[in-house]
Amino acid sequence: MKPPFEQALGIIRQLKRHGYEAYFVGGAVRDLLIGRAIGDVDIATSALPEEVMRLFSKTIDVGSKHGTVVVVHEGTAYEVTTFRTDGDYEDHRRPESVTFVRSLEEDSKRRDFTMNAIAMDERGTIIDPFGGQEAIERRLICTVGAADERFREDALRMMRAVRFVSQLGFALAEDTKRAIVQNAPLMAHISVERMTMEMEKLLAGPFVAEALQLLADTRLFVYLPGLAEKEQLLRSAAACRWPWLTEREERWALLCRALDVKDIRPFLRAWKLPNKVIDEAGAILAALDDVPRPEAWTNEQLFLAGLKRALSVEAVRAARCGAPSEPHHEELRRRFAALPIKTKAELAVNGKDVIRWAGKPAGPWVKETLDAIWRAVVGGEVENEKERIHAWLMERNRTHEKNC
Numbered sequence: 001m002k003p004p005f006e007q008a009l010g011i012i013r014q015l016k017r018h019g020y021e022a023y024f025v026g027g028a029v030r031d032l033l034i035g036r037a038i039g040d041v042d043i044a045t046s047a048l049p050e051e052v053m054r055l056f057s058k059t060i061d062v063g064s065k066h067g068t069v070v071v072v073h074e075g076t077a078y079e080v081t082t083f084r085t086d087g088d089y090e091d092h093r094r095p096e097s098v099t100f101v102r103s104l105e106e107d108s109k110r111r112d113f114t115m116n117a118i119a120m121d122e123r124g125t126i127i128d129p130f131g132g133q134e135a136i137e138r139r140l141i142c143t144v145g146a147a148d149e150r151f152r153e154d155a156l157r158m159m160r161a162v163r164f165v166s167q168l169g170f171a172l173a174e175d176t177k178r179a180i181v182q183n184a185p186l187m188a189h190i191s192v193e194r195m196t197m198e199m200e201k202l203l204a205g206p207f208v209a210e211a212l213q214l215l216a217d218t219r220l221f222v223y224l225p226g227l228a229e230k231e232q233l234l235r236s237a238a239a240c241r242w243p244w245l246t247e248r249e250e251r252w253a254l255l256c257r258a259l260d261v262k263d264i265r266p267f268l269r270a271w272k273l274p275n276k277v278i279d280e281a282g283a284i285l286a287a288l289d290d291v292p293r294p295e296a297w298t299n300e301q302l303f304l305a306g307l308k309r310a311l312s313v314e315a316v317r318a319a320r321c322g323a324p325s326e327p328h329h330e331e332l333r334r335r336f337a338a339l340p341i342k343t344k345a346e347l348a349v350n351g352k353d354v355i356r357w358a359g360k361p362a363g364p365w366v367k368e369t370l371d372a373i374w375r376a377v378v379g380g381e382v383e384n385e386k387e388r389i390h391a392w393l394m395e396r397n398r399t400h401e402k403n404c
């Protein structure tokens with residue numbers, strides 16, 4: 001058995017030793033069959049959560065009410081979920097309560113897409129009750145059973161379908177697509193946090209262009225934060241080179257730019273993104289406005305942005321206009337390496353020094369003076385060395401006095 005399944009075999013064997021059924025399920029089995037990098041390995045079992053907790057020494061109760069216990073095995077955390085059918089769905093979100101069942105087949109029936117309803121036992125035998133392998137061969141995303149029911153159970157699945165299009169390059173099966181169009185308004189019941197998780201995966205997929213067109217075709221976009229009025233721009237955003245971006249902040253910055261979002265903070269806040277992400281996306285966009293062309297970076301702008309952000313700015317610019325950014329990245333790396341200091345902390349003098357030299361009480365002038373100093377150092381006007389900076393400051397004060 002291939003890694004990472006091999007590492008998790010111990011859990012399946014332990015469950016089986018005690019008379020329970022246990023299988024690998026979900027995305028990991030799907031990705032194994034597709035030949036794609038495998039993410040988290042999930043396990044489904046006939047054992048009840050308290051039985052799972054009794055069988056393993058290190059467990060975390062992450063949602064035993066819903067059947068999920070995390071088992072830490074040889075340093076890795078695995079979600080072990082009891083076979084279940086999802087009880088009554090209220091509000092088209094994941095259920096309040098679930099019913100535990102003892103058969104894998106019952107469990108597979110409640111899953112979203114046929115490719116996600118494939119199980120694998122400890123010998124590597126595939127159990128595929130709904131034709132998931134055929135769907136994978138035909139590169140189709142197809143719900144388990146009636147699409148309407150699956151989407152009414154959890155409306156987020158509609159967005160999952162589109163994010164799988166982006167990640168896998170598969171197409172939506174006809175009836176699955178039709179059901180998304182019909183049920184799109186159910187997205188109104190879904191929390192923003194869950195939408196955002198899917199949107200981030202969607203924007204990071206290799207087939208994001210198809211996925212963005214599909215968000216528009218299915219009208220799912222109407223229910224996404226800040227997108228309701230942006231159908232045409234969303235379609236044009238498909239032309240951007242999204243796969244050239246590597247950071248989530250770059251993707252959010254490009255989304256703002258492609259959708260011509262004027263007030264980016266409220267837009268990004270509506271997606272409930274962490275402040276850190278909002279700040280960085282905002283800083284990337286501000287620098288993109290300040291530096292009109294990739295060749296136009298001044299040393300000061302490069303210093304203030306830092307190398308990482310400067311590269312992000314050029315990646316976003318390139319993804320937007322389709323001209324490769326590699327040559328600019330090289331040049332920016334070279335120029336950043338040549339800067340005499342990379343951060344203000346590397347300055348050879350600090351506030352205490354300038355106060356001592358001036359013999360004046362601290363005040364706003366200290367920051368102004370330090371700003372003038374780093375600008376002069378970055379601009380190559382003075383070497384980053386204490387005595388030279390002192391001399392440069394005295395000279396500057398003399399000229400200043402003269403001019404006044």
Ligand SMILES: Nc1ccn([C@@H]2O[C@H](COP(=O)(O)OP(=O)(O)OP(=O)(O)O)[C@@H](O)[C@H]2O)c(=O)n1
Nearest residue numbers: 026027028039110111112113116117154156157
């Ligand atoms: N709304 C949902 C979410 C999940 N699932 C089922 O739970 C499995 C695991 O869910 P999750 O880890 O969220 O998705 P993956 O399919 O594993 O995708 P990823 O690779 O992104 O984790 C899915 O394969 C699917 O069988 C579902 O039926 N309906």
Ligand SMILES: [Mg+2]
Nearest residue numbers: 026027028040
């Ligand atoms: Mg998963």
